Amino acid sequence: MNVEYQRCEGAELHTSDGRRIVDFNSGYCVHNIGHNHPRLVAALKQELDLAGPAMLQSHVSGLAGELAERLCTLAGGKLRKAFFACSGSEGIETVIKFARAHTRRPGILYAANGFHGLTCGALSLMSNGYWKDGFGPFLPDTESTPFGDLEDLERKLATKRFAAFVLEPVQGESGVREPPRTYLENAQTLCRKYGTLLALDEVQTGFYRTGLFLAAHHYRVEPDMVVLAKAISGGLIPCSAVLMSDEICSSVYSSLKRAFVHTSTYSENALAMRAGLTTLDILEDEQLGARAAVQGEKLRASLRERLLKYEMIADIRGIGLLGAIEFKPPRSLLLRAPFKSFNLIHPGMFGQVVVMRLFRDHGILSQICGNDFMSLKVAPPLIVTDEQIDHYVSAVEAVVNDMHSSPGFWSEPLGIASRVLASV
Ligand code: PLP
Numbered sequence: 001m002n003v004e005y006q007r008c009e010g011a012e013l014h015t016s017d018g019r020r021i022v023d024f025n026s027g028y029c030v031h032n033i034g035h036n037h038p039r040l041v042a043a044l045k046q047e048l049d050l051a052g053p054a055m056l057q058s059h060v061s062g063l064a065g066e067l068a069e070r071l072c073t074l075a076g077g078k079l080r081k082a083f084f085a086c087s088g089s090e091g092i093e094t095v096i097k098f099a100r101a102h103t104r105r106p107g108i109l110y111a112a113n114g115f116h117g118l119t120c121g122a123l124s125l126m127s128n129g130y131w132k133d134g135f136g137p138f139l140p141d142t143e144s145t146p147f148g149d150l151e152d153l154e155r156k157l158a159t160k161r162f163a164a165f166v167l168e169p170v171q172g173e174s175g176v177r178e179p180p181r182t183y184l185e186n187a188q189t190l191c192r193k194y195g196t197l198l199a200l201d202e203v204q205t206g207f208y209r210t211g212l213f214l215a216a217h218h219y220r221v222e223p224d225m226v227v228l229a230k231a232i233s234g235g236l237i238p239c240s241a242v243l244m245s246d247e248i249c250s251s252v253y254s255s256l257k258r259a260f261v262h263t264s265t266y267s268e269n270a271l272a273m274r275a276g277l278t279t280l281d282i283l284e285d286e287q288l289g290a291r292a293a294v295q296g297e298k299l300r301a302s303l304r305e306r307l308l309k310y311e312m313i314a315d316i317r318g319i320g321l322l323g324a325i326e327f328k329p330p331r332s333l334l335l336r337a338p339f340k341s342f343n344l345i346h347p348g349m350f351g352q353v354v355v356m357r358l359f360r361d362h363g364i365l366s367q368i369c370g371n372d373f374m375s376l377k378v379a380p381p382l383i384v385t386d387e388q389i390d391h392y393v394s395a396v397e398a399v400v401n402d403m404h405s406s407p408g409f410w411s412e413p414l415g416i417a418s419r420v421l422a423s424v
Contacts, residue, residue, distance in 0.1 A: 001359050008035035011381045011388055013365065021359070022388050024366040024380045029172070029204040029322070032231035033282045034381040040234045043278040047271055054270040057263075063273035070280055072243055074213045077222030081249035083242045084267040088203035088229035089117025091240040092166070095199045095225050096121050096139070097262060098244060099164035102251035103195060109156055111167035112144040113174040113371055116201055125166050128371050147171060148180045153187055157194040164197040164225070169215040172204040175372035176317060176324035184219040191224075197248070199225040203240070204322065207231035208283055208382060211293035211320035218319065224248060233275035234282070238266070241276075288382040292320040299323065299378065299389050306397045310404055311335075314374070323378035324369060325396065327354075335403075338410035345417050348373040353413045354399055362395035 004016040011034055013021040023031065033040065053059060068082035083094055096108055110116070110125035117123075123132050124139035132138065145152045147167065156162065169184060171177040191198040200223040205215035209231065216223055225248065229240035253259055266272070283289065300316055300323060307313045307325065312335070314328035327350070330339050342349040351368035354376060358364040369375045376396075380388065402409045 001356065001365075010034040011384050019363055021363045021365050022380070022391060024364055024378060024392055026379050026381050027235060028230065028367070029209055029379055030230045030235045031381045032207050032209060032288065033234050033279055033286075034383045035235065037234055037279075037282055039282055040236060040275060040278050043274055044236060044271060047274040052270055055266065057265070061268040061270070061273065063270055063277065064268035067273050067276045067280075068241075070277065071228065071241055074280075075226055075243050076217075078224065078245040079226060079243040080246045081244050083244070083249075083262070084272070085240045085242070085264045086238040086266050086272075087117065088201070088227060088240055089119040089122045090264060091203070091227035091229055091242045092116045092122040092125065092201065093119060094242045094262065095164060095166060095227060096125075098225065098242070098248055098252050099197045099199060102248045103163040103197065105161060105163040105196075107141040107143065107159075107161035107163060108139070109153075109162040109165045109196065110142065110144055111147040111165075111171070113147060113177075114166075114168050114171055114201070115173035115370055116166065116168075117203075131370075147174075147177065148183050150183065150186050150190070154190050154194075157190050157196050160194055160196075162194075162196045164199045165191055166199045166201060168201045168203075168205060169219060169221075170205050170210060170319060170322060171371075172322065172377070173370035173372070175326060175369045175375035176319075176322055176377065178317070178319060179219070181219075184216070184221045188221045188223070197224040199223060199227070201227045203227055203229045207279070208289035208292050209320055209322050209379070211289055211296065213289065215319070232279065233272050234279040237269075237272040237275045239272035239276055283382075286383070289320075292382045295382070295384055295386075295389065296320045296323065298386070299384075299393070302389065302393045303378075303396065306393055307400055310400050312403060313400065318378060321379060321382055321384070324372075324375040325378060326372075326375045327351075328374065335410075338414065341414055342410070345414075345421075349413065349417070350374070351376065353409070354403070356413075357399045357402070357409070358395055362391075362398065364392055364395050 005013050006016045007014045011023050072079045112127040116125045124142045127144045188198050202214050206228045226243040233239040303316045312327050315326040351373045
């Protein structure tokens with residue numbers, strides 16, 4: 001899949017050898033407005049031409065104030081302040097520190113099977129050993145609770161050890177899993193009862209990916225903190241933001257002496273802030289939230305109609321344009337043996353063969369979920385067209401049909417794997 005790209009525009013990537021690839025991964029939910037949106041490119045060129053104070057760290061950045069105000073207004077509830085950083089992981093680190101400073105408690109509770117980034121603090125809030133093995137020790141006083149289990153959550157919150165409960169409102173990498181309908185609302189009530197902050201990781205779900213500005217808005221929750229990243233700056237400049245209440249912000253920057261206790265060198269740089277403001281303009285002017293909701297429904301309806309008849313399809317789910325096609329092990333004897341061989345070589349091999357087939361044979365860029373190797377993520381840019389959706393659905397159907405009927409689907413990768421194994 002490592003091809004040479006020449007030009008990336010909207011939802012399409014063009015390679016130097018003349019192939020058209022349709023992006024159904026969006027850089028893991030970065031490219032909500034599409035690749036290299038011309039308005040964003042123009043705004044950044046204009047910002048550079050200004051030769052302004054792009055990165056001083058000695059003055060108050062007007063652009064950062066403007067972006068903070070717009071993000072907080074869109075997020076609503078008690079979110080009134082923003083801390084800017086450069087990645088989602090750095091946003092999670094900020095949540096850990098600010099929640100501890102505000103509550104004076106050491107513990108952080110997190111939902112099992114989530115994904116929060118690969119710095120040591122973020123890894124401390126993840127249960128999947130694949131990401132953690134060999135990198136410990138991690139933060140003490142962190143503990144997981146099963147996603148959706150209110151009884152376990154209350155038992156743990158009642159210890160009053162936890163500064164924050166951190167989770168994705170819809171778990172992306174664990175296979176695009178929505179919570180039970182009232183889980184988040186009840187979790188919020190429990191967090192308030194026991195003095196724990198509710199911190200939502202909306203790094204993948206934010207910026208209208210699920211149809212609304214935040215996924216939290218589907219579940220009527222008002223979190224104390226929200227982490228945003230990825231789509232915030234249209235895919236061109238690293239940026240993230242942690243939104244929080246006035247009170248949490250004041251707990252950290254509580255005196256003149258503590259005015260710099262938490263900073264990040266590039267946090268409010270003018271290009272990132274301009275990118276954030278222009279990305280919001282584009283999302284709003286092109287009504288990409290409403291579009292994500294409509295195109296997402298259309299995409300899922302079409303996938304269900306064409307795929308559910310196949311034995312290895314377990315589920316097609318999603319919200320807005322964050323979706324997944326979940327596969328299951330085959331029942332029939334003919335498919336069971338090669339599937340087992342794939343699994344013996346690597347548990348992720350089946351998914352990667354699907355991804356590779358879509359890419360090589362049909363010009364579709366996609367990926368398997370990081371914590372669920374049997375779920376194929378379906379996340380095109382929010383500007384995806386009907387024609388691109390039709391192309392995707394036909395491509396997936398062709399690959400799924402092949403895995404059920406063509407021995408080549410299984411034998412070709414097994415041949416490659418045996419040659420690799422023989423050479424080591
Ligand atoms: N949170 C979620 C839900 C993510 O999907 C990711 C990255 O994929 C992160 C946090 C970490 O973001 P970053 O890679 O920008 O550090």
